[in-house]
Structures are given as structure tokens and as C-alpha cells.
Amino acid sequence: MAESAVPYRVLARKYRPQTFAELIGQDAMVTTLGNAIRRDRLAHAFLLTGVRGVGKTSTARLIAKALNCIGPDGQGGPTIDPCGVCDPCRAIAEGRHIDVTEMDAASHTGIDDIREIIEAVRYASVSARYKIYIIDEVHMLSKAAFNGLLKTLEEPPAHVKFLFATTEVNKIPVTVLSRCQRFDLRRIPADLLTRHFAHVVEQEGVEAEPEALALIARAAEGSARDGLSILDQAIAHGQDRVDAAQVRDMLGLSDRGAVRALFAKLLAGDAPAVLAAVGRQHELGVDPTALFRGLLETCHGVTRAKVGDHVDPALSAEEREAFADWASRLGYPVLHRMWQLLLKGHEEVQSAILPMEAAEMALLRIVHASTLPDPGELIRRLTGMEAAGVAPAAVSASAPAAAAVSCAYEPSVAPPAPAPVAAAPVLPPNPVVPPKPALPADFRALHDLLEDRGEPLLAQELHDFAGLVRYAPPELVVRPTRPIDLRKLAGALRRLTDTVWTVSAEEGDAAPTMLEQERAMQAAECAVVWDSPVVRAAREAFPDTELLGYTLDQRSAHA
The missing domain is CATH 1.20.272.10 (Zinc Finger, Delta Prime; domain 3)
Structure with missing residues (x-):
């Protein structure tokens, strides 16, 4: 048998939208573009974003056709419904128009590639109304390439339009985003995909079960290209027939x-x-x-x-x-x-x-x-037993009955009333609750508590870096001179004092830190020693005299 001269085209390419009417699931964007074209309010740069297979690149090509279409008679202008028969429309659809440049940023990431575009935009288009640059996966451009594009992107010549497509808009610099008109292409709903696939199999002359097409639409997860690829595989798998069982077997789906x-x-x-x-x-x-x-x-x-x-x-x-x-x-x-x-x-x-x-x-x-009872049902049972004089501890005796309450039924259905009990058991006496430890009397006592009870690092931070604003246990307000983990401090105080503390930081007037107070006290002691008659006489006899590590306590000990 002779082989066909025309190579087979996969469904995802064969049924690529050629008009905006064939672009499914993006009605809001089509309406916006149509109004902009009719009112001559076209942006100089468009950014198309969305998940894979929702029509970003196809939309960019359709925009290029819409802007450069001249109609069958050669006299038409920009339109949301390009004719598809004029020379610009056919050349753009076939990817051979000299004024429409499509670049894959994944393989042209550098500043040199962008520099070529910057140099080329200065020249007018050869035959089309607009010179158009389509950059796919634009987020793959390098930082230098983005920076090099900024000025041209903000103020391009009137005959130039930029069309960007990306699946990861978060990777595009904000400086670029602010210079583009952005369109977020949505995932295509499963019901629209199912109808689209039904149209495709009808055009292909293939029988398909509606359930099989619905399975493929769900597996596509909103992507027309993914769905058409799966449909292509299903047609080959089922020998020109697509049924649900074959699709489940092919995709490994459960019935x-x-x-x-x-x-x-x-x-x-x-x-x-x-x-x-x-x-x-x-x-x-x-x-x-x-x-x-x-x-x-x-x-x-x-x-x-x-x-x-x-x-x-x-x-x-x-x-x-x-x-x-x-x-x-x-x-x-x-x-x-x-x-x-x-x-x-x-x-x-x-x-x-x-x-x-x-x-x-x-x-x-x-x-x-x-087999476990619903929490709300369990509370109602406990409440009912307490009202009947039954201790909550008696629930363990009725555990099999509670276990029989399956979660498969509405909890609002009233459970059967508990069986009457002959004699209510005696409730145990209330347990003796030990008193809470006393809260530290002052800020210094709080520091000592942390140091003595296993939190030396927190105590050191309070000592060195916390100026006291307000201490009203269990509230502590400090002005940190360096960052302090206040949440960890509050947790440690709660554990040590069995009390919930409110620990916060404020700017403004605060007492010096403990470290600053100790240094000030030491300086005052040194001043007293330095001005004593004996030391003054020593300083006069020995001008280079220094006071090293000497305090009032040491002076009184030597007296």
C-alpha cells in the first residue's frame, strides 16, 4: 500500500485555533481585544499568561493576524475577525511572514538576542501594517536581557507591537509587567473541553463515548493541548474508537x-x-x-x-x-x-x-x-448522661453503643435515649488544684527566674538588650536595643509561671538595660575612687596612673 504524501499532523496542531471564534474558554479576553481594536485603543505590548495548553501562543498569533489583516479585497483594517485568506493572514498562520518574528526565549535568553530586536525595531515593517515580535516563555530571559528591553518596551515605535507569553508570570520583573497589558488566560472548563473533543472526533470520523470524552477532559486539567494529545493517543489505542474502558486502561484511571x-x-x-x-x-x-x-x-x-x-x-x-x-x-x-x-x-x-x-x-x-461517634454527637450523649445523673466516666461502659454510631449518617438525627440506670455512681471529689507559683515581683526578679530555671540565654538577652518600658505581671513591655525573640520569651514565662504572659516591644522612653545600669554604677564607683585624696595624690606623683578593675567593695575590703 502506498504511503500518504502528506505527513500526519497531531490533533493538537491540526485543530489549533485559526480565529478568535475557535478559541474556547477565553471569552473575556476576546471581548476586551475586540473592543480595543474597534476603538483603536491598542496597547504596544501584551502579556499572555496561564497554564500550559490554554492558548497563549495561539492567541499571540491570532492578535498578529488581527492587527495585520487586510481583508480579501486588500482594503481592510485591523479586525477581531481576521479573514484568514489574505496574504498576511496566510503568511502568519504558516509562520513565514517577514514582519512577524516569533522567538523562543528558552533558547534565546541573552542580551545579544534582545539587542538584535532593539536594533531591528528602528526600521519600518516591510509589508505589514505592524512589525510584531512574539516572545514565548518570556520568563526565561536573563536579567540583562530584561533590562536591555525595558526602554524599547516602554516607548517603542508606532509600527511595533510586542506579544509575550509565559507560564510563570511571577518570574517576570515588575518593571516589565508595568509596561504591558496583561491577559490571564483561564483553565478551560471540563464541559467546554468535552464539547470541543466531541467536535474533533466528529471531524475525524471517530466514534467516541461521551463518558470517555469526559474522562479525557478531566485528565486534561483545563489544557486543550493536553486533552487533544490524550485524545490522539486514545484514538490510536482504540483503533479509531474511543470508549471509557479503554481510556481508563490507557491512563491508569480507576473505574x-x-x-x-x-x-x-x-x-x-x-x-x-x-x-x-x-x-x-x-x-x-x-x-x-x-x-x-x-x-x-x-x-x-x-x-x-x-x-x-x-x-x-x-x-x-x-x-x-x-x-x-x-x-x-x-x-x-x-x-x-x-x-x-x-x-x-x-x-x-x-x-x-x-x-x-x-x-x-x-x-x-x-x-x-x-466507627467512631461524631464529636458533636458524643458531647450530646455526655450532656444527656449528666442530665440523667450518670457520670461521664460511665461512657466507657457504653462504648460499643457509641461505636455503632457510624459517621455515614447525618449527626442531626437524634440518637436513641440511654437506658435508665438503676443507681448513679458516686462522682469523685474535685481534684485539688495546686496553686500557681507567684509571679516575679520586678523585672530583676523575672531575669533571675529565667537564669535559675534553665533559660540562661533568654536571661542574658533581657539583661543586655532589653530596656524596661512597663512591668505589670503578666504583662511585659520592653524596648529592645537588639532583636529579641519575644515569642520564645513569652512561652518560657508561661511554662515557668503557669501563666499566660503578654510580651511586646515598644519604641519610646524606657529604662536603661540592666547592663547599662551596671556599667553606669561601675563608672560612678570609679569616679568616687578616682577623686579620693590618696588616689589624687598618686595621680599627681604618677601622671600615667590608671584605675584597673577596682570597685568600692574592694576599697572597703582593703580599708
Whole structure:
């Protein structure tokens, strides 16, 4: 059989948008651009940001076509609906227009590449209305390249437009951002992707199940390019037919019906059934991480259904019915606890040496939690028992009854009344609470407490660097001369005094630090010694006399 002369083009390239009408999920940006073009209020630089595959580069090319389109008759002007048949439109679509330069910043990162652009912008366009520079992944430019571009970017010639595309806008200098009109391209909703994929398979003459297309749309995570790549693979995998089972097998996804069944078993606390279901999914080749992801999506879907949020059009009828049923019977505490346990299990499975064993242990932990009473229910039971004259300690005797309260049901349902007790046990006497230690009388005593009770570093900081503003236990306000960890100080004081302290810093008038006070006292003592008659006579006889380490205490000891 003769080979086709035309090489195969992948779907992501074949169905790249050629008009703004074909650009899905970006209506706000298209409206803004259309108004700007009609009113001749075009910016000189555009920055397109968003995750991969949402149409940044395609939008930049469409803007280039819109600005340079001359219409089929050659007399047209800038338009939001380029004709696609004039010479500029066809040349830009084929990537061969001399006045539209597309540069990949990932491979042209230096100042030399930007210098070429700076030199070229001085010259008018050859044949187009505007000379346009499209720089993809612009965040990859070096710091020198960004700096070199600033002046030209701020005041380019009237015939030049810059179009930047990036997935990491946080890496672009603020000086560049402030010179551009920014458009944030959104993730494409799953329902729009599903309809787009349905149109693609129709054009390709391929049969596809709606559920399979919905699975691909969810796996694409808002990226049209990723979704088309998966669809391309699914068509090849299924030999020109795309069904849900093949897509799950290809992507390693768990059957959503099996996930819902596993979710129900977790709520029911049926450990053997949970392990058996996990084992079956493992035999089918489902990754444990994908299994937990499916359970997390289920928990999230039930919670949104309980809130009354709009129904996700990508969900099947069976999923909507199951979510609505669970939402009517489950309480928010149950769903939030289930979410936290699943999220913790997902993290453990991702980092575990034995992912399957980690998945089983995490699911068994959820099974155990499903047999525990809801905290609010437990409080109501305790309150009811106390009202009936039953001591809280008696809860341990009714633990099996409490354990039978599954978290699979609405906590607002009133529990069965506790059985009457023949004789109420005697309540133990109130325990004797030891008195709290006395708070330090003054700032010096506070310092001594820290030094004597195992916090010498904090005591040293208070001594050397803290000027006292106010001391009113348990409040301490200081003016630090150097940074002090006040939070650590408050924690140490709470531990040592069994009292919550408020420790803060203020600017303004404050007493000298203890170190400054001691130095001032030492200087005063030295002055007294220096002015004594004996020392004065010694100074007159020996002019180079110095007083070294001598205090009043030493003088009185030698007297």
C-alpha cells in the first residue's frame, strides 16, 4: 500500500485555533481585544499568561493576524475577525511572514538576542501594517536581557507591537509587567473541553463515548493541548474508537463506579470489603495514587452537592444521583474528616516505599474512623448522661453503643435515649488544684527566674538588650536595643509561671538595660575612687596612673 504524501499532523496542531471564534474558554479576553481594536485603543505590548495548553501562543498569533489583516479585497483594517485568506493572514498562520518574528526565549535568553530586536525595531515593517515580535516563555530571559528591553518596551515605535507569553508570570520583573497589558488566560472548563473533543472526533470520523470524552477532559486539567494529545493517543489505542474502558486502561484511571462503591464501603466501615475492592483495583493495574485521587474527587463532589453548588456537567447521571443521596445523609463534620483522612493517605501513598500497603493501611484508618461517634454527637450523649445523673466516666461502659454510631449518617438525627440506670455512681471529689507559683515581683526578679530555671540565654538577652518600658505581671513591655525573640520569651514565662504572659516591644522612653545600669554604677564607683585624696595624690606623683578593675567593695575590703 502506498504511503500518504502528506505527513500526519497531531490533533493538537491540526485543530489549533485559526480565529478568535475557535478559541474556547477565553471569552473575556476576546471581548476586551475586540473592543480595543474597534476603538483603536491598542496597547504596544501584551502579556499572555496561564497554564500550559490554554492558548497563549495561539492567541499571540491570532492578535498578529488581527492587527495585520487586510481583508480579501486588500482594503481592510485591523479586525477581531481576521479573514484568514489574505496574504498576511496566510503568511502568519504558516509562520513565514517577514514582519512577524516569533522567538523562543528558552533558547534565546541573552542580551545579544534582545539587542538584535532593539536594533531591528528602528526600521519600518516591510509589508505589514505592524512589525510584531512574539516572545514565548518570556520568563526565561536573563536579567540583562530584561533590562536591555525595558526602554524599547516602554516607548517603542508606532509600527511595533510586542506579544509575550509565559507560564510563570511571577518570574517576570515588575518593571516589565508595568509596561504591558496583561491577559490571564483561564483553565478551560471540563464541559467546554468535552464539547470541543466531541467536535474533533466528529471531524475525524471517530466514534467516541461521551463518558470517555469526559474522562479525557478531566485528565486534561483545563489544557486543550493536553486533552487533544490524550485524545490522539486514545484514538490510536482504540483503533479509531474511543470508549471509557479503554481510556481508563490507557491512563491508569480507576473505574468511577468502583470508586463510588469503595467510598460507600469506607462509610459503612466494612474493612474486608474495602481490602477486597482495593485488591481488585490493584489487579486491574490501577495506581494507588489514582485510587485515592478518585476518592478525593468523590468526597469533594458530595460536599459540593451538599452545599447546593451547581451541578458539574461533566458528571454522569449515576454520579449525580449518588452524590445527591450521600449529601442528604452525610453531615459536614463527616465529610471534612473523610477529606482530611483521604488527603493524608494520598500524601503517604505518594512517598511510601510500598504504595499498595500504604494505601491499605490508610483506608483501614478511615474504616476505623467511620466507627467512631461524631464529636458533636458524643458531647450530646455526655450532656444527656449528666442530665440523667450518670457520670461521664460511665461512657466507657457504653462504648460499643457509641461505636455503632457510624459517621455515614447525618449527626442531626437524634440518637436513641440511654437506658435508665438503676443507681448513679458516686462522682469523685474535685481534684485539688495546686496553686500557681507567684509571679516575679520586678523585672530583676523575672531575669533571675529565667537564669535559675534553665533559660540562661533568654536571661542574658533581657539583661543586655532589653530596656524596661512597663512591668505589670503578666504583662511585659520592653524596648529592645537588639532583636529579641519575644515569642520564645513569652512561652518560657508561661511554662515557668503557669501563666499566660503578654510580651511586646515598644519604641519610646524606657529604662536603661540592666547592663547599662551596671556599667553606669561601675563608672560612678570609679569616679568616687578616682577623686579620693590618696588616689589624687598618686595621680599627681604618677601622671600615667590608671584605675584597673577596682570597685568600692574592694576599697572597703582593703580599708
